[in-house]
Amino acid sequence: MQTIQQRFKVEYNYAVYFTQDLFNTNNPILKDFFQEYTEQGFQRKALVIVDEGFEQFHTELGARIKAYFETSVSHIQLAPEIITVPGGEACKNNPALFERLVEAVDHFGIDRHSFVIGIGGGAVLDLVGYAAAVSHRGIKLIRIPTTVLAQNDSGVGVKNSINFRGKKNFLGTFAPPVAVFNDLTYLRTLDDRDWRGGIAEAIKVALIKDVTFFEWIEEHATALANRDEDAMAYLIHRCAEMHTDHIAGGDPFEFGSSRPLDFGHWAAHKLEYLTGFQVRHGEAVAIGIALDCVYAAKIGKLPENDLLRIIDVLNKLGFELYHPKLSENDKVNLRNGLQEFREHLGGRLTIMLLEKIGLGVEVHELDADVIAQSVDYLESSKILHA
Numbered sequence: 001m002q003t004i005q006q007r008f009k010v011e012y013n014y015a016v017y018f019t020q021d022l023f024n025t026n027n028p029i030l031k032d033f034f035q036e037y038t039e040q041g042f043q044r045k046a047l048v049i050v051d052e053g054f055e056q057f058h059t060e061l062g063a064r065i066k067a068y069f070e071t072s073v074s075h076i077q078l079a080p081e082i083i084t085v086p087g088g089e090a091c092k093n094n095p096a097l098f099e100r101l102v103e104a105v106d107h108f109g110i111d112r113h114s115f116v117i118g119i120g121g122g123a124v125l126d127l128v129g130y131a132a133a134v135s136h137r138g139i140k141l142i143r144i145p146t147t148v149l150a151q152n153d154s155g156v157g158v159k160n161s162i163n164f165r166g167k168k169n170f171l172g173t174f175a176p177p178v179a180v181f182n183d184l185t186y187l188r189t190l191d192d193r194d195w196r197g198g199i200a201e202a203i204k205v206a207l208i209k210d211v212t213f214f215e216w217i218e219e220h221a222t223a224l225a226n227r228d229e230d231a232m233a234y235l236i237h238r239c240a241e242m243h244t245d246h247i248a249g250g251d252p253f254e255f256g257s258s259r260p261l262d263f264g265h266w267a268a269h270k271l272e273y274l275t276g277f278q279v280r281h282g283e284a285v286a287i288g289i290a291l292d293c294v295y296a297a298k299i300g301k302l303p304e305n306d307l308l309r310i311i312d313v314l315n316k317l318g319f320e321l322y323h324p325k326l327s328e329n330d331k332v333n334l335r336n337g338l339q340e341f342r343e344h345l346g347g348r349l350t351i352m353l354l355e356k357i358g359l360g361v362e363v364h365e366l367d368a369d370v371i372a373q374s375v376d377y378l379e380s381s382k383i384l385h386a
Contacts, residue, residue: 012176012252013277014177014179014180015180016180016240016244018031018184019181019182021185023065023067025067025071026070030068030181032074034073044077045079045085045108045111046106046112047116047117048078048079049066049085049116050062050082050083050085050120051087051121052085053088054119054142054189054309056145062082065078066070067080079108083104085097085100086207088280088282090122091124092162092169093383094146098130098131098162105132105239108141110135112138112139116128116131116142118141119147121145121149121194122149122155125145125150125160126154126162127162129141129173129177130160130162130171132175133160133175138175140178142179142180143155144183145180145182146186147190147194148195148199148282151198152239153198153205153237156180156240160173160174161173161191166273168258168269174254175227178304182236184232192227192318195232196318197286198236198285199217199285200283200299200314201290202235202286203244203313204215204263204264204285205239205288206239207289207310207354207357208354208360209260210242210244214358216234216336218313221313222316228307233384239240245306245327246261246269259352259363263289264286264287264289266351267326267334267337268284269337270336270337271287271325271326271337271343272284275323279323279325286317286320286321287323290310290314290321290378291352291374292351292374295371298374299372302353306356309357322375322381327376331371335368338366348364349364349366353368356372367372
């Protein structure tokens, strides 16, 4: 019996650019990026897909994109139609939208050496990235995130997905973008919920990795809640930096079961579904973080004072930390999220809990009774906070 053993490595390299007014013809960042790629002989086509909700606040966007390509990157053939898709998690639940994007790729002749450019929030970027990754086995993806959550977390990572069979991110790929462009001016039209929601991911990464960053968020919580742009610019940059550093230094394609960046997410993903996505992802993550921190305190891992600091920061930022769906059906519906998370990890449950602010530890089981007690704690805290 003879065996052929195959082994090779593929290097990924992409930049996250921070800028303002990206499609201003005086801004060279995008032009310089395309110049670098066209020098390497890639085909000069691009298909732009925009979050419909974002476009409603930026009605001139389509004209500005076309003008930019005509004047600054005329060597790139822009598809004549800029595709719009509904924003929010609902876009990942609609298979017809995925089909529409694949049809556009085919219709406009967007091949593997062309570019798909996604502009929007995290859900739209997930959908666009999935369509790009599976069309022709992979089209070069450029992400232009337009929310805090996408600019500091999901938009700078390597995952793309849609929801399927009632399960979040059931279909997806690990397919890094070729570039990410964070335009901070796009955050000005966010409503307060989406401004606040993305901060939850920064709190998440600070709690498990960097006590100094958490202390900075603690100190600037009021400024962040009041939409201070300088504070938000720092938060996004630092969070994105920590996110990309983790990907590069860990398990970027998640072959193992260790997923520290999913701290607080097992409950968050389930809560999104239980509320029909009325609770947005960042809001659900804030609740999931609070729930897991209460759990850690109840089993003696997390000091009580650390728990109180975490809850206080989340409250100052304006997060609601309890939703009635957590308690529905005697909390069985919520706990079912653990089994779904276990399946998502390949059968071995791995949950990140805190030992102290800035230090996480992995556990492989959670006690159902303590989960229920933690939910009750959050409900009581909501009454007291009100």
